[in-house]
Amino acid sequence: MPIRSPRSLALSGLVLLAGLAAAARGADSLDLTPAQVQSLQLVLAPAAPARAIALTRLPAVVEAPLADSRTVSAPFAGVVTRILVDEGASVRAGQALARIQSHEYLAARAELARSRSEAELARSQQRRDDALLAEGIIAQSRAEHSRARASDAQARAQQAQAALAGVFAPAQAGAGEYELRAPQAARVLHRDIAPGQVVGAFAPAFMLAADEGVDVLIQAPLDQAAQYAPGQAVVMDDGSRGELVAVGLASEAGSQSLRLRAHLPQAGRWVVGQRASVRLELPAPAHALRVPASAVLADGVSAHVFVGSGQRFRAVAVEVLGSDGEASIVRGALQAGEQVVVRGASALQAMHGG
Numbered sequence: 001m002p003i004r005s006p007r008s009l010a011l012s013g014l015v016l017l018a019g020l021a022a023a024a025r026g027a028d029s030l031d032l033t034p035a036q037v038q039s040l041q042l043v044l045a046p047a048a049p050a051r052a053i054a055l056t057r058l059p060a061v062v063e064a065p066l067a068d069s070r071t072v073s074a075p076f077a078g079v080v081t082r083i084l085v086d087e088g089a090s091v092r093a094g095q096a097l098a099r100i101q102s103h104e105y106l107a108a109r110a111e112l113a114r115s116r117s118e119a120e121l122a123r124s125q126q127r128r129d130d131a132l133l134a135e136g137i138i139a140q141s142r143a144e145h146s147r148a149r150a151s152d153a154q155a156r157a158q159q160a161q162a163a164l165a166g167v168f169a170p171a172q173a174g175a176g177e178y179e180l181r182a183p184q185a186a187r188v189l190h191r192d193i194a195p196g197q198v199v200g201a202f203a204p205a206f207m208l209a210a211d212e213g214v215d216v217l218i219q220a221p222l223d224q225a226a227q228y229a230p231g232q233a234v235v236m237d238d239g240s241r242g243e244l245v246a247v248g249l250a251s252e253a254g255s256q257s258l259r260l261r262a263h264l265p266q267a268g269r270w271v272v273g274q275r276a277s278v279r280l281e282l283p284a285p286a287h288a289l290r291v292p293a294s295a296v297l298a299d300g301v302s303a304h305v306f307v308g309s310g311q312r313f314r315a316v317a318v319e320v321l322g323s324d325g326e327a328s329i330v331r332g333a334l335q336a337g338e339q340v341v342v343r344g345a346s347a348l349q350a351m352h353g354g
Helices: 006-024 034-040 103-134 140-163 222-227 345-353
Strands: 029-031 043-046 052-063 069-073 078-083 096-101 177-181 186-191 204-209 214-221 233-236 241-252 257-264 275-283 289-292 303-309 312-323 327-332 339-343
Touching: 029 345, 052 312, 052 327, 078 103, 096 204, 103 140, 214 222, 214 233, 214 241, 214 275, 222 257, 222 275, 233 257, 289 339, 303 327, 303 345, 312 345, 339 345
Parallel strands: none
Antiparallel strands: 029 312, 043 339, 052 214, 052 275, 069 204, 078 096, 096 177, 186 204, 214 257, 233 241, 233 275, 241 257, 289 327, 303 312, 303 339, 312 327
């Protein structure tokens, strides 16, 4: 049997396509013979109901979990003397995180001692004046003045005590040294202080997270704003999954995008501040179908697929609602279960378009 050259085979294929196109030109459908279908190597797959539409490659950044994060700040200005835990550590409630030496802390303790002493003296004077009033020795106004002074002194003592609430002096502490302690069991996400650093009052020192997850801040297309809702699935580019927990109500001025917040229950390899690309799965509208992306032929203005039944193939116009590269979500005069051409569609397009 003679072997045909590649050029001869290519010419034969062109002749076949030209002949088929001439026979089908102007027709709404193409009727092929089994031999022609085999020659074109057509492959078909069924259209399936779509459950979701994927918005892919949305820019995002990983953040500390908003609902479960706490900042530990320095209540008094001072100098950091020791760091006792670092980023990534798991801490228990009440565990020491750092030590700070502070003149303000010394002054606050002195003020507490002074105000307590004054409150005790004022209470003693009130008791004496109450006894003298009962004996008729002093006027009512003097006793009332003593009660007012005692009440005022007690209020100052309580205020001084409140200023030191939650501030702990470590064992064998230096003068004016206090500890920052974890308010709950948590992970240390970020440390903002270092030994020798001067920190101001209420300056953030540590960021803690109570769970193992992270939040993801997503920039999403503004034109889909009505479709976003808490609970929708979010897929990171490593396959880890989470869900939307909040949808912004204002657009980002620079990008004209909408800010969405998702939560991943397990951080995995993701760390706070890391940039990512995510996929957001929106609910598919009624009658939307999922077909392989290779089945859709688009020219920038319109799109269609070829539906096969036996040896007959017809072009069906569709609206492309979304695509993730592997599959497209479409809507049109197409029914679930109908077979669409997923390989060889371009050859049918050449024949159909004449």
